[in-house]
Amino acid sequence: MTIASSPQQRGFLGAIERLGNKLPDPAIIFLWLILFLMLLSALGQVLGWTASLAYTGETAPQWGELKGGVLTYSATSLFSEENIARLLTEMPRTLTGFAPLGLVMTLILGAAVAERSGMFSALIRISLRNAPRVILTPIVAIIGMVSHHASDAAYVVFIPLAAILYASVGRHPLAGLAAAFAGVSGGFAGNVTPGQMDVLLFGFTQEAARIIDPAWTMNPLGNWWFILTIVVVFTPIIWYITDRVVEPRLGVWGGVPDEELKAELARSEVTPAERRGLRAAGFAELVIVSAFAALALWPEYTPLIDETQAGPARLQPFYAALVAGFFLLFLVTGIAFGRAVGTIKNSSDVVVMMQEGVRMLAPYLVFVFFAAHFVAMFNWSRLGPIFAIDGALVLQQMNVPAPLLLAGVQFVSSFLDLFIGSAAAKWSAMAPVVVPKFMLLGISPEMTTAAYRMGDSYTNIMTPLMSYFPLILAFARRYDKTLGVGSLLALMLPYALSFMVVGLTMTVTWVTFDLPLGPGAQVFYTPPVEAFK
Numbered sequence: 001m002t003i004a005s006s007p008q009q010r011g012f013l014g015a016i017e018r019l020g021n022k023l024p025d026p027a028i029i030f031l032w033l034i035l036f037l038m039l040l041s042a043l044g045q046v047l048g049w050t051a052s053l054a055y056t057g058e059t060a061p062q063w064g065e066l067k068g069g070v071l072t073y074s075a076t077s078l079f080s081e082e083n084i085a086r087l088l089t090e091m092p093r094t095l096t097g098f099a100p101l102g103l104v105m106t107l108i109l110g111a112a113v114a115e116r117s118g119m120f121s122a123l124i125r126i127s128l129r130n131a132p133r134v135i136l137t138p139i140v141a142i143i144g145m146v147s148h149h150a151s152d153a154a155y156v157v158f159i160p161l162a163a164i165l166y167a168s169v170g171r172h173p174l175a176g177l178a179a180a181f182a183g184v185s186g187g188f189a190g191n192v193t194p195g196q197m198d199v200l201l202f203g204f205t206q207e208a209a210r211i212i213d214p215a216w217t218m219n220p221l222g223n224w225w226f227i228l229t230i231v232v233v234f235t236p237i238i239w240y241i242t243d244r245v246v247e248p249r250l251g252v253w254g255g256v257p258d259e260e261l262k263a264e265l266a267r268s269e270v271t272p273a274e275r276r277g278l279r280a281a282g283f284a285e286l287v288i289v290s291a292f293a294a295l296a297l298w299p300e301y302t303p304l305i306d307e308t309q310a311g312p313a314r315l316q317p318f319y320a321a322l323v324a325g326f327f328l329l330f331l332v333t334g335i336a337f338g339r340a341v342g343t344i345k346n347s348s349d350v351v352v353m354m355q356e357g358v359r360m361l362a363p364y365l366v367f368v369f370f371a372a373h374f375v376a377m378f379n380w381s382r383l384g385p386i387f388a389i390d391g392a393l394v395l396q397q398m399n400v401p402a403p404l405l406l407a408g409v410q411f412v413s414s415f416l417d418l419f420i421g422s423a424a425a426k427w428s429a430m431a432p433v434v435v436p437k438f439m440l441l442g443i444s445p446e447m448t449t450a451a452y453r454m455g456d457s458y459t460n461i462m463t464p465l466m467s468y469f470p471l472i473l474a475f476a477r478r479y480d481k482t483l484g485v486g487s488l489l490a491l492m493l494p495y496a497l498s499f500m501v502v503g504l505t506m507t508v509t510w511v512t513f514d515l516p517l518g519p520g521a522q523v524f525y526t527p528p529v530e531a532f533k
Contacts, residue, residue, distance in 0.1 A: 112357020144183020
């Protein structure tokens with residue numbers, strides 16, 4: 001299939017598209033940020049930028065100086081002999097020590113097997129294929145949000161399949177495409193269970209949180225209740241807008257699927273071998289989950305429980321092991337499925353799939369090289385804690401309420417999403433400033449991350465710069481060859497605006513009522529300091 005390029009648009013959307021097209025690759029953006037950071041750090045040292053706060057700990061955090069109960073950070077030029085030597089001599093360590101890199105590499109090795117064995121595709125197809133016509137839309141919405149675990153398959157397999165299934169039951173295929181696109185991309189922050197994206201984003205959160213609290217460790221389940229609620233709240237919105245707004249506006253579809261579409265509909269059938277494979281994968285999943293439960297609950301043998309701690313802290317080893325748990329879950333279920341359907345015949349096939357997964361990471365590895373150095377150099381310059389402390393002081397004096405602070409993070413995230421599609425790229429740049437600043441104001445890293453994720457989600461379907469937008473446009477043109485960028489954006493705008501309003505309301509509600517974000521994760525945080533100085 002040839003993916004049509006999006007035509008130039010006029011007006012506001014056209015201005016956004018033209019501006020976004022002029023932006024360089026995220027890796028190059030980080031290179032420019034590094035150069036700007038070096039100049040800013042030199043200016044900070046010359047002007048004597050410092051920030052202080054009262055500190056009750058006996059040992060100063062990294063990069064800080066502790067004297068008389070006062071912790072002080074002073075700007076340091078990145079052009080200094082020490083920092084230039086550190087940059088050049090520790091370059092490999094800076095890259096390999098970047099927390100998100102190891103997390104993503106571990107997960108992708110397992111997820112690549114699950115995807116390339118065909119398990120993800122079969123799961124998506126069997127979930128949709130026999131959906132009743134009446135509840136087809138909510139099923140599409142839920143599967144769309146769950147399909148984030150399947151990575152590219154969510155866009156390449158699920159969205160066109162939803163359009164075909166709508167056509168097969170006499171409904172307008174563009175309504176199915178819109179519902180699926182809204183679930184996959186507009187509901188990007190939502191899911192039933194944590195997965196790869198949670199681990200990736202919390203990796204950046206952890207790096208930022210340690211500016212204030214070196215002992216802070218990420219909990220991959222730290223947004224579980226929040227992302228699950230997104231699924232619960234967004235599903236009826238997608239259902240209503242699709243069935244009551246979008247489909248009536250599209251009118252009755254009088255088209256007949258052509259031979260290519262009929263062939264695709266036939267290929268959407270789940271074969272008997274794939275059904276056997278999914279049963280085998282289900283059994284394998286049960287084994288992995290049972291094994292992890294046993295390691296946490298078995299009497300007198302609990303390697304995933306810290307017996308020296310009390311309360312939620314006892315579960316920290318379990319949370320830390322979830323990355324390995326997701327890896328094993330994807331790997332073992334993928335192998336079980338592949339063996340049953342014949343896509344995996346021996347151990348060499350598994351290794352090849354893992355290698356293909358790593359090759360897929362090549363663009364991410366290039367981006368990580370620059371992002372890792374930006375984050376590290378931000379710490380070397382001491383500008384991170386200085387901005388966090390001074391910014392927190394200003395916000396404290398202004399007495400800005402926590403819901404309004406998090407709403408600001410959400411709006412900044414959604415605005416940047418119009419131009420920069422990568423969630424990791426935006427968060428790696430924002431986290432070193434907003435996470436420590438909000439920690440000093442008593443807002444937890446988990447809550448700040450949740451607000452960012454909400455803002456990063458709904459604007460995906462509002463911008464033609466989203467990396468999959470041309471692909472979705474090509475899918476849509478199979479049913480309406482006159483459809484343009486503006487038409488597709490207009491189709492998705494009711495979803496986006498509804499998600500924006502509801503997402504903001506949800507974030508404010510979460511903070512107002514101090515709801516738990518996930519197991520062991522709260523809205524508020526007690527910083528390891530007495531008071532600002």
